[in-house]
Amino acid sequence: MADSRSGRSDSDALIRVETLAKRYETAAGTTPPALNGVDLAIQPGEFVAVMGPSGSGKSTFMNILGCLDTPTSGAYYLDGRNVAELSDDELATLRNRLIGFVFQGFNLLKRISVADNVALPLVYAGEGKSERRRRALELLDQVGLAAHADKQPNQLSGGQQQRVAIARALSNHPRLILADEPTGNLDTHTSEEIMDIFTRLNRDQGITVVLVTHEADIAHHAKRLVRFRDGNVVYDGGVKGI
Amino acid sequence: MNFSAVTGEAWRSMGVNRLRAALAMLGMVIGVAAVVLMLAIGQGTQAIVNDSIASMGSNLFIILSGSTTSGGLRAGMGSAPTLTLEDARAIGKLPSVKTSAPVYSGTAQLGYGPNNWSTVVNGVTPEYLEVRNWAVESGRNLDEGDVRSAARVALIGKTVVFNLFADEPPLGKTMRIKNSPFTIVGVLEAKGQSMDGRDQDDSVLVPVTTAQSKLFGNPFPGTVRFIMAQAPSKEMMTEAEGDIGQLLRIRHRLRNDMENDFTVRNLTATAQAAASSAQALSFMLGAIASISLIVGGIGIMNIMLVSVTERTREIGIRMSIGAKRRDILQQFLLEAVFICTLGGLIGAMLGVAGAWAVSALAEMPAVVTGSSILVAFLFAAGTGIFFGWYPARKAAYLKPVEALRHE
Numbered sequence: 001m002a003d004s005r006s007g008r009s010d011s012d013a014l015i016r017v018e019t020l021a022k023r024y025e026t027a028a029g030t031t032p033p034a035l036n037g038v039d040l041a042i043q044p045g046e047f048v049a050v051m052g053p054s055g056s057g058k059s060t061f062m063n064i065l066g067c068l069d070t071p072t073s074g075a076y077y078l079d080g081r082n083v084a085e086l087s088d089d090e091l092a093t094l095r096n097r098l099i100g101f102v103f104q105g106f107n108l109l110k111r112i113s114v115a116d117n118v119a120l121p122l123v124y125a126g127e128g129k130s131e132r133r134r135r136a137l138e139l140l141d142q143v144g145l146a147a148h149a150d151k152q153p154n155q156l157s158g159g160q161q162q163r164v165a166i167a168r169a170l171s172n173h174p175r176l177i178l179a180d181e182p183t184g185n186l187d188t189h190t191s192e193e194i195m196d197i198f199t200r201l202n203r204d205q206g207i208t209v210v211l212v213t214h215e216a217d218i219a220h221h222a223k224r225l226v227r228f229r230d231g232n233v234v235y236d237g238g239v240k241g242i
Numbered sequence: 243m244n245f246s247a248v249t250g251e252a253w254r255s256m257g258v259n260r261l262r263a264a265l266a267m268l269g270m271v272i273g274v275a276a277v278v279l280m281l282a283i284g285q286g287t288q289a290i291v292n293d294s295i296a297s298m299g300s301n302l303f304i305i306l307s308g309s310t311t312s313g314g315l316r317a318g319m320g321s322a323p324t325l326t327l328e329d330a331r332a333i334g335k336l337p338s339v340k341t342s343a344p345v346y347s348g349t350a351q352l353g354y355g356p357n358n359w360s361t362v363v364n365g366v367t368p369e370y371l372e373v374r375n376w377a378v379e380s381g382r383n384l385d386e387g388d389v390r391s392a393a394r395v396a397l398i399g400k401t402v403v404f405n406l407f408a409d410e411p412p413l414g415k416t417m418r419i420k421n422s423p424f425t426i427v428g429v430l431e432a433k434g435q436s437m438d439g440r441d442q443d444d445s446v447l448v449p450v451t452t453a454q455s456k457l458f459g460n461p462f463p464g465t466v467r468f469i470m471a472q473a474p475s476k477e478m479m480t481e482a483e484g485d486i487g488q489l490l491r492i493r494h495r496l497r498n499d500m501e502n503d504f505t506v507r508n509l510t511a512t513a514q515a516a517a518s519s520a521q522a523l524s525f526m527l528g529a530i531a532s533i534s535l536i537v538g539g540i541g542i543m544n545i546m547l548v549s550v551t552e553r554t555r556e557i558g559i560r561m562s563i564g565a566k567r568r569d570i571l572q573q574f575l576l577e578a579v580f581i582c583t584l585g586g587l588i589g590a591m592l593g594v595a596g597a598w599a600v601s602a603l604a605e606m607p608a609v610v611t612g613s614s615i616l617v618a619f620l621f622a623a624g625t626g627i628f629f630g631w632y633p634a635r636k637a638a639y640l641k642p643v644e645a646l647r648h649e
């Protein structure tokens with residue numbers, strides 16, 4: 001329906017935003033918009049790096065893409081569906097099934113085991129206990145952490161924790177992975193390991209990856225670069241020569 | 243999300259903060275224990291009152307000398323006793339009265355061997371036991387012959403047996419009442435406390451004529467202290483009361499303008515008033531205890547609110563990976579209900595133990611009924627839902643992005 005209205009060629013875009021704007025309400029009054037009319041489309045299977053100075057609106061953009069936040073104006077079509085028209089429950093289902101999140105701070109639940117963390121999205125998908133366990137071990141094996149399944153998250157290194165978070169993001173076979181500075185807390189070597197995982201997921205499983213980073217080295221793993229400044233997209237193209 | 247998974251999540255997050263859950267639970271434990279205990283004490287009191295009503299005998303009147311005015315009973319104090327044995331006999335013949343029993347009583351020193359004991363001695367007729375719904379455990383009741391001949395025979399209660407005879411079988415023995423010898427012809431079965439807390443087994447029954455002539459010198463020969471009368475049924479009580487009044491007015495030759503020189507009191511009605519006040523007491527105790535349950539519930543709400551605030555980020559994480567509002571709501575609500583029902587369970591056990599201790603140590607009656615436990619338990623679970631609802635809702639309606647940003 002959205003396609004017939006917009007009449008654009010990228011009708012099978014996984015993500016499409018049109019004049020997307022976000023203005024935060026603060027006690028201080030009106031602030032400059034965090035997003036100021038962003039138009040962007042991302043096709044299935046793309047690997048996009050998002051860069052830009054601090055405060056340019058990258059996280060705001062990612063949160064909206066992830067259906068964690070709502071735009072002030074503009075439209076967001078996820079997999080052809082107008083997100084503004086979806087109910088809370090439908091959004092939750094999208095976050096559960098379609099999207100996998102990876103955050104800078106890992107966002108693991110501290111008091112439950114690594115395997116339980118990985119299996120948590122499966123709990124909300126209604127999977128049974130034994131299936132959850134099986135799938136958690138399989139995913140941990142994929143990220144090379146099978147031996148750590150029954151540890152607590154804080155017994156792992158930062159890189160290991162981020163791999164747990166990636167395993168968790170993958171638990172429901174998402175088509176889209178959104179990663180906001182996933183290597184921001186990691187050293188160069190560990191960052192490379194994490195980026196290898198993203199690259200493999202994108203190349204071997206065709207999962208769409210959108211990843212925010214400040215480092216050009218990291219961005220080079222992607223195939224497309226989007227650069228933000230003051231809430232606007234100021235560059236959209238290849239990753240060569242950054 | 244299936245129920246067992248939600249239950250698991252709630253259970254796990256409760257286990258994570260054991261001290262806090264335990265403290266929240268404590269409020270419930272105390273509340274439920276208090277309710278169970280108070281209901282037990284209330285019901286114990288009620289049971290005693292009901293027992294003593296049953297032991298008093300049913301559909302009873304007591305007829306006393308002296309008149310009632312609006313201020314109450316104006317008796318004794320110079321006015322002569324007016325009721326006689328013949329009055330009692332005449333009342334007993336009324337069609338609306340089943341049995342009547344005159345009583346002439348006093349306090350006397352009893353003796354057997356080296357033992358002494360002071361107690362109430364009731365001069366009665368054979369009908370007394372029937373009216374009082376009492377029976378002889380061993381030996382025989384007094385009979386008409388004893389009354390006619392003013393025989394020196396006595397029936398004694400269990401407490402008297404214990405204090406005078408200890409282990410000796412009292413039947414057939416001769417004891418002293420006011421230093422006169424009396425033969426014990428029967429032992430009364432145990433009856434327990436009366437409504438006003440007297441030990442009914444601490445009494446001696448002798449023929450009314452013996453009491454009048456040989457024990458308690460009577461300045462008004464032939465009179466008795468009071469007459470007990472029993473109606474055949476509850477429905478007959480009003481009729482009997484009227485008949486007794488009419489009969490006594492005629493027998494006492496009272497002119498129309500003269501006040502009654504006797505008072506007919508409906509004992510059963512008095513007893514029922516006592517029973518309903520015992521019930522009111524029981525209800526009040528329960529109500530007071532319920533307040534502690536409510537306070538406990540507010541404690542739970544407080545702790546759940548803290549828990550929601552503290553775990554805002556966790557809620558955000560759960561939402562970001564697909565938890566629906568319903569899932570979060572259920573998790574927190576279940577956590578509150580868990581705490582409450584577990585606390586309720588422990589509290590009910592403590593309450594039962596407390597009731598047991600109270601009845602064992604304080605010799606206060608405490609009756610724990612299944613329904614009082616059930617009520618307390620359901621109340622606890624209800625408290626969990628009621629006070630858990632607000633914090634749970636608060637958690638469920640957080641915006642994902644804001645919850646995630648929370649430190």
Ligand SMILES: Nc1ncnc2c1ncn2[C@@H]1O[C@H](COP(=O)(O)OP(=O)(O)OP(=O)(O)O)[C@@H](O)[C@H]1O
Nearest residue numbers: 024025026034052053054055056057058059060061
């Ligand atoms: N919750 C908020 N309330 C008010 N203003 C906000 C909020 N979150 C972000 N902003 C503002 O919106 C703008 C964009 O912020 P955003 O977090 O998207 O930047 P960013 O590009 O992710 O920066 P960084 O690289 O430092 O993470 C900034 O000016 C910021 O101050």
Ligand SMILES: [Mg+2]
Nearest residue numbers: 058059060180
């Ligand atoms: Mg950011």
